[in-house]
Amino acid sequence: AQSVTQLDSQVPVFEEAPVELRCNYSSSVSVYLFWYVQYPNQGLQLLLKYLSGSTLVESINGFEAEFNKSQTSFHLRKPSVHISDTAEYFCAVGDYKLSFGAGTTVTVRA
Amino acid sequence: ETGVTQSPTHLIKTRGQQVTLRCSSQSGHNTVSWYQQALGQGPQFIFQYYREEENGRGNFPPRFSGLQFPNYSSELNVNALELDDSALYLCASSLGATGGNEQFFGPGTRLTVL
Numbered sequence: 426a427q428s429v430t431q432l433d434s435q436v437p438v439f440e441e442a443p444v445e446l447r448c449n450y451s452s453s454v455s456v457y458l459f460w461y462v463q464y465p466n467q468g469l470q471l472l473l474k475y476l477s478g479s480t481l482v483e484s485i486n487g488f489e490a491e492f493n494k495s496q497t498s499f500h501l502r503k504p505s506v507h508i509s510d511t512a513e514y515f516c517a518v519g520d521y522k523l524s525f526g527a528g529t530t531v532t533v534r535a
Numbered sequence: 536e537t538g539v540t541q542s543p544t545h546l547i548k549t550r551g552q553q554v555t556l557r558c559s560s561q562s563g564h565n566t567v568s569w570y571q572q573a574l575g576q577g578p579q580f581i582f583q584y585y586r587e588e589e590n591g592r593g594n595f596p597p598r599f600s601g602l603q604f605p606n607y608s609s610e611l612n613v614n615a616l617e618l619d620d621s622a623l624y625l626c627a628s629s630l631g632a633t634g635g636n637e638q639f640f641g642p643g644t645r646l647t648v649l
Contacts (some may be wrong), residue, residue, distance in 0.1 A: 428575075457635050468539070468625060468640035469578070476635045515577050520634025521568070524589050525577030 428482040431526035438506055438533055446501040446529045448516035451501050458499040459517040462488055463528075469515065475499065481524050538561055539628050547647045548616050556611040556644045560628030566590070567609040568638060569601060572623040584609055585632035613646075621648045626649035 432447040450458065457476050461469040473484040480492040490501045499516060511533045517523040540559045548554050560567050563633035566585045572580035580593035598614040607628070613620055623645050627638035 431577075461640075465643075468642045470640070471628055474635075474637070478583055483588075493639050517577075519580075521566075521629075521636070522580045523568075523570075523578070523592065523638065524580070525570075527575070527577050 427524045429516050429524055429526035431516055431529050433529050434441050434527065435530045435532070438531065440508055440533055440535050441505050443502065443504050444506050444510075444531060446514050446516075446531070448499045448501065448526060450497055450499060450516070450518040452518055454520075456492075456494075456518060457520055458490075458492060459523065460484075460488070460499070460501050461515045461517060461525075462477070463515065465511045465512075472501075472514070504532070508533050508535065539623075539626060539639050541626050541641040543642050543644060544642070545645045547649065549649050550616055552616050552619060552648075553612065553614045554616060554646060556613075556624050556646070557625030558628075558641060560607045560609070560626075561616075561639050564628035564630050564639070565607050566609065566629045566632045566636070567603055568627045568629070569609070569611050570625040570627065572625055572643070573619075574578070574622070578625055580606075581605045581611070583632065587630075590632050616648045618648050621646060 438501045460472040475492045483489045516526045539617040568583040569581040572578040587603045603609045609627045623643040627640045629636040629638045
């Protein structure tokens with residue numbers, strides 16, 4: 426069995442400020458971890474993923490996440506957000522069958 | 536390269552009716568997964584099809600069924616619709632059914648059951 430808990434349902438943040446979205450997971454098997462982003466009226470887009478190897482993974486648009494096995498966490502961070510980062514973010518765990526968290530709504534204000 | 540497409544975009548049905556949702560996978564992808572996303576929640580896995588065979592199922596009743604065709608497109612059928620079936624239905628395709636393969640999501644079909 427596997428499950429994901431996203432600890433923050435809404436995160437308001439000012440432009441150019443840092444943001445952290447918290448994700449804890451439970452899984453009885455080897456772990457693949459993902460962060461997806463969903464912009465309004467769009468499908469999910471993969472932001473980054475951890476399969477194995479380095480515990481710090483980065484996306485092309487400045488996000489990074491760190492896999493912490495002892496704390497069963499996969500928190501997402503960005504040092505400086507833009508207005509365009511306003512979206513819903515989902516953490517997921519699994520292999521072919523993904524289990525998603527409830528999502529975190531990030532609202533970036535000028 | 537064409538991405539994942541879904542049809543229709545929106546659909547309104549009444550309780551007890553049946554509905555068919557369609558998904559065209561991304562070019563070259565042989566695996567399709569379906570998810571249900573209720574309002575304010577994360578997507579929940581319904582089932583996956585790999586090379587026309589069901590390859591795993593989530594906690595959904597048998598009135599949720601699917602098909603995958605030789606061209607790897609897929610259908611999700613829901614019989615005896617209930618109010619709680621109102622949700623965004625997402626289709627995702629991937630190259631292979633093993634773990635770690637990136638799933639590419641379509642824009643979804645918004646189903647409203649009255």
